[in-house]
Amino acid sequence: MKTFTYLCIGxxxxxxxxxxxxxxxxxxxxxFSFDSFHMYGIIGSALGIGITIxxxxxxxxxxxxxxxxxxxxxxxxxxxxxxxxxxxxxLGWALTGACPGPMFTLIGAGFTPILVxxxxxxxxxxxxxxxxxxxxx
Amino acid sequence: MNWIYDPxxxxxxxxxxxxxxxxxxxxxxxxxxxxxxxxxxxxCGAGNASSFFKFDWKAHRWNLIVVIxxxxxxxxxxxxxxxxEVVAIHPDTITDLKNMGFESAGSSYLPTELFDNAIFTNPKxxxxxxxxxxxxxxxxxxxxxxxxxxxxxxxSNLQRPSLIAVIGFFIGGLIMIHLLFPLVFTL
Numbered sequence: 487m488k489t490f491t492y493l494c495i496g497x498x499x500x501x502x503x504x505x506x507x508x509x510x511x512x513x514x515x516x517x518f519s520f521d522s523f524h525m526y527g528i529i530g531s532a533l534g535i536g537i538t539i540x541x542x543x544x545x546x547x548x549x550x551x552x553x554x555x556x557x558x559x560x561x562x563x564x565x566x567x568x569x570x571x572x573x574x575x576x577l578g579w580a581l582t583g584a585c586p587g588p589m590f591t592l593i594g595a596g597f598t599p600i601l602v603x604x605x606x607x608x609x610x611x612x613x614x615x616x617x618x619x620x621x622x623x
Numbered sequence: 624m625n626w627i628y629d630p631x632x633x634x635x636x637x638x639x640x641x642x643x644x645x646x647x648x649x650x651x652x653x654x655x656x657x658x659x660x661x662x663x664x665x666x667c668g669a670g671n672a673s674s675f676f677k678f679d680w681k682a683h684r685w686n687l688i689v690v691i692x693x694x695x696x697x698x699x700x701x702x703x704x705x706x707x708e709v710v711a712i713h714p715d716t717i718t719d720l721k722n723m724g725f726e727s728a729g730s731s732y733l734p735t736e737l738f739d740n741a742i743f744t745n746p747k748x749x750x751x752x753x754x755x756x757x758x759x760x761x762x763x764x765x766x767x768x769x770x771x772x773x774x775x776x777x778x779s780n781l782q783r784p785s786l787i788a789v790i791g792f793f794i795g796g797l798i799m800i801h802l803l804f805p806l807v808f809t810l
Contacts, residue, residue: 489688492686492692493688495643495647495650495689496692497693497699498639498692498696500694500700501697501699501700501704503693504696505636505700506636507631507732510733511733512710512720512732514796515800516713518796518800518801519715519800521712521713525633526633527633527636528633528636528637529775531634531638534637534641536778539779540781543648550650551650552650552651554651556648556649561768561777561784561785562767567767568766571761571767571788572788572792573792573794573795574758575762575763575765575788576794576795577755577799578757578760579795580795580799583737585657585763585770585771586656586659586660586763586771587771589759590694591694592733594701595698596702597738605756606752606760607756607759608664608760610764611660611663611760611761612669612760613761614760614764615672615675
């Protein structure tokens, strides 16, 4: 049952990424060119509602559908890994037009070449695991 | 019923993402897609190469199910809920892209110059997609999250590290598009 719930949430996510065009390389390019409000509207409205939801869950100690306490972990302190890692991610995001969610949506949509991006992204993650202790965090 | 085939405006897409964040929180999970890439490494045996990949991947099985859903959702979105969708980007963006050789701008969902099956015999495009993917995977794990983990979940929880990461995403994106694209795509 839980597996089915996760699958449905994923399907909803995939449809949303495709239909809102957040999975389109063109929309990412347009966002970084500041030519349209579309992507800013998507992220901004998701964030406005997201902040409200997160606040209400914490404020009223709302439990999950299964009656458990909802854990929202804080990010580790620091700035180097976030800034440097963020810039590296941003370079790749703009080049491929795909972040780690939408790239899977695009397989389903039938764009086979996205598999090259996914395999390379797994390799990039592996490379980080190898170099982790040598990088500033 | 033709509206069902239309692209969603931002004021539908954004609230839907917030709904997905809400649903994941309510089933006791957190929204973050890039951690799946780490799980893939572990499944491929990367635990032998680095302790970073030695973790109980079964605790992250739920997120792999979400990914399978995202693939199915992409199929449904593209093949059942769309009619040959063209992304209506701004005319100025179309002009810019055509000047860089993206003839498909304004007439397709993804640029055919990068995502048509013909690229499998084009070494330059294969190299660009590979470099881009490497940067996405490496950067997401280095920063501890991607667009979903930082820009949506992290910022919704008012986390300063996430704000720094999102500023980084934008610095990287702006460098790529304004400084590197003119070099890469006009040569």
